[in-house]
Amino acid sequence: MEHVEAVVVGGGQSGLATAHALVRAGLKPVVLEASDRAAGSWPHYYDSLTLFSPARFSALPGIPFGGDLDRHPHRDEVVAYLTACADRLQADIRTGQRVIAVRADGSGFTVELEGGGRLSARAVVAASGSFGRPHRPDLPGLETFAGQVLHAADYRSPTPFAGQRVAVVGAGNSAVQIAAELARESRTSLATRTPVKFARQHLLGKDLHFWLTRTGLDTAPLGHLLKNPPAPPVLDDGRYRAALTAGAPDRRPMFTRLTGDRVTWDDGTTERLDALILATGYRPHLPYLAGLDGILDPAGHPRHRGGASPAHPGLAFVGLEWQRSLSSNTLRGVGRDAARAARRLAAHLAPAS
Template identity: 50%
Template structure:
């Protein structure tokens, strides 16, 4: 007998989960809130490229098209995911945003925004985190009255051309956005901790580094890393740009007065806009009736399987199983791990 499994979300995590569940004997049904099956990718900033080459980012059994050694653009990733989702056929239903999940006997009852209900013994939440930007409390910005935006709202340098901008963060997106903006704006990259790089030199697409990273990404050590920042993968000369002061790198501001920020070395600068490239937290409002989240906004789980609710699983959480769990590379591997574990229980 084939067991139905409902996947919430049709982005990279949901698509990967559906294929893995199908391969392990389940009959997956994917419920997607929007009208697209490319997840959050169409909503990222225009110039976004993957920090890893195409060959590193294929879902299992579904090669990424084109030159395997290029760094795919945002739109190329979106198109790839749409093609993968099309292979799932009518198992994917768009326009079905899940508003609540509750226990129903030995399974779960899901209600969607249009009032429809679905029942299944297995639910995989794969809603990602783009809908839940992380805006941490930053004491040095408490009295700042200028514009504060999250990287989720950043699209193109033209938005901030000619301004004095502070980008807050030390990860890949913070560095990429700051370097890009520095061509059209006066930019400071403010970091709570020093920027860490994944290698000592820029990494070419054809490099042994990628096979080493793939090997490391097989290890189930993700939970040991908590919510730390992934080191910057320098594929486009970011390190050299920062060394040249384009943009300038500083510690976090210590205080603010109106639109003036104060720095640890007593410098003071008028700043038009602050961009928070401070990451995201899981978007799980649909699960509020069945689980509680920890202080960082994460559910209790063990390598993607809920620690408190049998039959409930996750794909796409940061560090849920490996160091790359929240990436396009990682969700394929994690999905297979979760699906195999679920299959042992329900087949």
């Protein structure tokens, strides 16, 4: 069995930020990424996705985006950027290495890989994100709905839905973006439990992220205070509010039932529905930690405080939504949480070094 100092599970934005921070803290991390490249979930997002924050606010520590810093990078630009970041890091990044279990082993951990490989690590950082665990809400009739059902994780473009009747469930950025582009190819409704909340992309001539940074709201350590963190509003330069106002897509209260291939709306009307797209978010994807006592709650969510595991001091989390702040699971904010985790782990390992 190979013995290493620290294992980082996941080679996306969280894993790369963590590897950078661990190296700066004097540790030698091994990054284990299940896919064939260190770009996380970004290659799998829908084709038209662009960052909600400008390039100048969207870089990992020490590696800025190139080009116009006021642009909003496209999905493929982010993939290329993360791949370049991985190439520049002085860390052992191993792709095609899926972690299936982490087990306590004396003062450290045994990390088991798909295919039978094992590593012994003094510290482990869970940075695998949430894309692998799309959330499917319990909607009446969903399991027997005869139309097509897919999560936003599986959506790529509006072309396959041309001419169809489509409903998108959700009120966040991805839901509104997907519904708006679908409406150009199909008759699309956005089904939400509450009206869509918008935030202006620009205030007083500056991008909203400038003000979040300037005021400190982006980094305020509020995560442990919020039992039910608020859903962020839809960032909009005016186009999405205008699309909803024009009814393309139209926004409707959540339907009451799906029966066969039909949907029943809250006003009692029914109609045939070809496809339902769930833009309903994700949950932490941490099945490899299920064998560690005291780590996950019954719903599979990690028990932590600011990313630190109270049950195992050698275990940390990076990239969780609202781990510490509003920006914890974003390109612009994950580096701060990674640095904090690295400092804590370096201090934990110091007596044994």
